[in-house]
Amino acid sequence: MLGNKSYLHCLQRQQAQERWWQKLDEQGYFEQLPCETVAVEFSLGRITAGSVFARQSVPHYNGAAMDGIALCAHDSFGAQETAPKRLRLLQPGEPFAAGGCYAIDTGDVLPNGTNAVIMIEDVHWADGMAEIIAAAAPWQHVRIIGEDIVAREMVIAEHEVITSADIAALLAAGVEAIEVIQRPKVAIIPTGDEIVASREELQAGKILDINSPMLAAALTSWGATALRRPIVKDERRCIVEAMEAALRESDMVIVIAGTSAGRDDYTADVLSELGEVLVHGVAMKPGKPVILAVCQGKPVIGLPGYPVSAMLTAELFLRDVAQARQKLPLTATSEETVTASLVKPVPSTIGMEEYLRVSVGQVEGKTIAVPVRRGAGLISSLTKAQGIMRIDAADAGVNTSTPLPIRLLRHARPAQHTILAVGSHDLALEILGVYLRRRMPHVSLSCANVGSMGGIMAIRNHEAHIAGIHMLDEATGQYNLPFVQRYVPGFLADLTDPTNPMDLTNPTGQTERTGRLIHLALRQQGLIVPPGNPLGIHSLADLTRPGLTFVNRQRGSGTRMLLDKELGKANIDGCQINGYEKEVATHMAVAASVLSGTADAGLGVQAAAQALGLAFIPIAQEQYDLLLNFSPDDERLQAIIEILHTMEFRREIEALGGYSLCKAGETVQVQ
Template sequence: MSHFDTVAVIDWSGGSDTGPRPRKDAIWMGVTRDGLDKAPIYIRNRMEAEAVIAGLMEQELEAGRRLFVGYDFPFGFPVGFAEGLTGRAGPFAVWDWLEERIEDSPRANNRFDVAAAINARFPGIGPFWFNGLKRDIPGLPRKDSRAGHGLPERRVAEQRTPGAFTCWQLGGAGAVGGQILTGLPVLNRLRRRLAPHVAVWPFEPLETPVAFVEIWPGLINKVVKQAEAAGGIRDAHQVRLLARAVAGLHPDDRDAMLTIEAPEEGWIMGLDHEDKLNRAAGETLKPPPLRDDCFALPAGVDWTPVDEALDLLRSRLQPVVGTTRRVLGEARGRVLAEAVVAKRANPPQANTAVDGYGFAHASLGEGDQVLPLVEGRSAAGKPFPGDVPEGSAVRVLTGAALPQGVDTVILQEDVRVGDGEIAFRGGLKARANTRKAGEDVAEGDTILTPGRVLTPADMALCAAVGIAEVVTYEPLTVAVISTGDELVEPGGEAGEGQIFDANRPMLTGLVEEFGYRALDLGRVPDSRDALRAALDRGAAEADVILTSGGASSGDEDHVSALLNEAGAMAEWRIALKPGRPLALGVWGGTPVFGLPGNPVAAMVCTLVFARPAMALMAGQGWVAPQGFDVPAGFSKSKKPGRREYLRARMRDGHAEVFKSEGSGRISGLSWAEGLVELPDGAAEIGPGDTVRYIPFGSFR
């Protein structure tokens, strides 16, 4: 009954949207999957929470994992409430009743008015109290002046739980009532959405892939306080530790906690078993296993797969640049913003593909042919002025419009010319050596679609069909920042422990190769104030920001720290080699790619992540690089867990890789002409085995 692959714990809130920055009194979710803790997830409002929980449920179902979802508010009310409100004693009657009446949005909800409507169904004053609005609501007292409503003050579970609050209080410290009224409608929708895969404890048998369970972080308060003393947000600690506790329980202990009879009021899982929960949640300090891997994350932290990070970028980004109308001659390399439609057919009329003689094929007889020549000729730009009589021929030159009466042309090399006549062998097919009007492009055809980068060939096509102007996106502006006290400008004086800044020249060069404007914001020391100022300037003057260095989690890794402080960090710790630290975030509304400080890793991360993302923001759409399956000219034993990119080039039909995989070997970037991409899983590669080779040109 109690085996769960994934445990999620939700700290609910009945309040308004709390904004983009992680903070207390919001909604938090802790997840432990297969014994490993995830970083707590900050959720700013209930609408977002419903979507996040639904997504988790669908993800776990699809993966075949059993899911426990714990919520920190009561699933039921004290005995007698359900029947008094709905006429039925079952808790789900209350869930349905509330879902029909609660109106909720990120900024406001009607829970106080609904509570007043509930109070009107019971005698006396109450049971709900605390009107948190400025306007008076008849039937809902601001203070606890209740009397005569006839319902118990607490469920049996709360009576046995020190520190638990009554479900009738709607606001102030311990406002459980507001959580219930806003939470149960969400649970009801989620339950119905994935029925029959969801069971609600303790009202239904836990025989489904997803279990909804009432739980309370107060049961592990001792462990939470210890974690809180080290800093951070209490709510985030609570959900992480409680998810760990439930996942880490011995199956017999978990079964004992879930073996409860409470058909109307519900129960708090773990009540009377607090010692077991606290032991399972404990932050016992143990050394991690020795992995001898500089890319290893702290124990219990997962990598984000490359494809997952790419999907995140693709789903969240959109074109950010304006458009302008340009004359054709100034549009090369620009990204089309509107489709180009042919104003004229190409060719505009039927014409000849060769120099020769034209005639009507139907006028030919059997065998060898002798046809009289009419005077004159048809040349490109100087068409024949009249009609060609049937049975006669006319001189035509390449590209000339076919005169009336001509549908077939014979090469001049296949003709003997006499005095006013020509002779040639029979067997020529009708319409030979001619082009039909519009056979290349018809008038009104869409010849180029939005997102295309205009090439010289495109410009020729546009001109051929009468296009003089096109609408294009403005070029993307990309700010480039290098961070670190150790950096000095190339050619300057490098002191002890200092290195020359190789990243900025490389990144600005890549940006310009991609067809964008590079805004060089220089080197920034290891100072959060200085970095904040540089990011502010980048956000004001550029469409996207590339930083290098400071993207990990060390004392001087200020890029990730600032993005986290702003609540703008999207993903990092990508399962990629090279490229361990990669911050993906937003600063002042501008996307930020926090690249590793190592030049090799910085270039690989730029090509793999920043390049397709910038193409999308530039209006080009998501552009995946074109790879080719080729035989390997090397041997390698690859460990599972990360996607790897090896510096490589093609020689003698095989992909050879740089002699060292060390990401400090910058010379390997200059040596290479592309990358060999190795999959996420383990691989044994020998000479001749097929590998995927991506030329650098495929990224541009």
């Protein structure tokens, strides 16, 4: 019987993988993702089936951030060492009265009528009165509603691995159950007359089955569920029956041994009978006899019987299939260390060793780190960071010219696969990141909200791939393009000129860059106010009314520039508005401030107001564009433009409220 079998044509490993994956793609294997719902507290290590949004804000009440006294900040105005003020201590439950205060501990609900906390060490007690020598600012030492997470904000994106930090964030955000992708079930069929299951059966000529538990453990580490089957004799009928049963109960099948050309090696014949053998033999050592097949639309792999060969071929061929089935990144780098430069300086306190959480990306060969929001109480920083940068206790901070090592976290994607979006905040960018990951599972989009001008500067300094911008040039009446041409001269190519298809200007001389400015959306900006607009705010002029508080966007942001322009047109000075100097970094932060009562109004996009159930007074429609910095052949550039043209993406963004994407993806032509 020897010599009556032969290998199929041996392929190179990459060819073998491509052939197998192409067939699985044709069968729709990676799109068939059965899901299940599990309790969040038991979801560690599972993969989210969809994006998960907060059901409540974190914190969900205004609370004390320090031990001390709660008071109305106005009652402290004028207090100083030479003229201390005394406040009467009110008892718990006693109605607030002007000139009074309450003793309060960290985490306590802020009593009605109070809006600030003074630390206990800054309070002197005399005759039952609290004596203070410094004024308190409104909302000082107070954790306001939504400071960490805002209701309906995305807590974790789809197809993410759930970590212990994610569990804390989800539970804090009111999410108790979550839909996850089912773990792929992988049947393991050991074959061979010489194979035994236990040491008690061992004798001369018998071999203990160590492949099954080894592969089961590997599958578990890859997020799959291993289904160990009984050992099958080297009989064709027995192998067929075992295969048919395994195909009924599993998502993929491993057959151990029987893959060579020996007398009792039936695996290839059985798989040909039940499906299609795509590869039998790969030009590699060890592992040459591996078989790659598809049966009933499911991947089947025949592994060599030698343990080293079995493990190697499983890692090379099976692991990626198991992870892709779950939408996992194919290469985990959770313990890697990279060296990166910060996109902006970060101050720190001398004498305090700090661990700064960052997102990491690679722009034109240079590894860039973008700091995530800092704060001991911000659970969201744990879920959004890709790495940790350590700042030494002797340093007052880190500047942009000093590369430092960064320890990558969990399933952090390699820096070269992270797209850095630095610039103006918009809700559409997070959703763009989700669509991008659907097309390119190995790619992630990391956003840093530094304002439109900050984004343009990041592009100029080769520190970002994308800058979201919305800046109106009053001299020309045109959005964005004049600012790009002014601050990054020569960066944008005239795409209508065939002799100049791309921009080659690059002061660093590292790589070619294609500068492109494309439309994302027209969006409504306006005043965000409480539901029902109880204060009757209808225009910017109303912001100057006594007693009304405002929350502003940060300097350099397009929204701040829009506000200043509209105030100028109305002959209103910013100093006339109470809260003009109070700045936050995102539209959702503006909406959260209004929702929590820390502000009566703020300027932001309609979508932010709609997301939190707030009222909206339109002020202006503006153009929000994306300034792109990718090499001409970068597949991520093409993917982004294609996504912007899809009706599915456009409808999802327009459903947020106040958006028009009729020109999304179109290039702004150089004039």
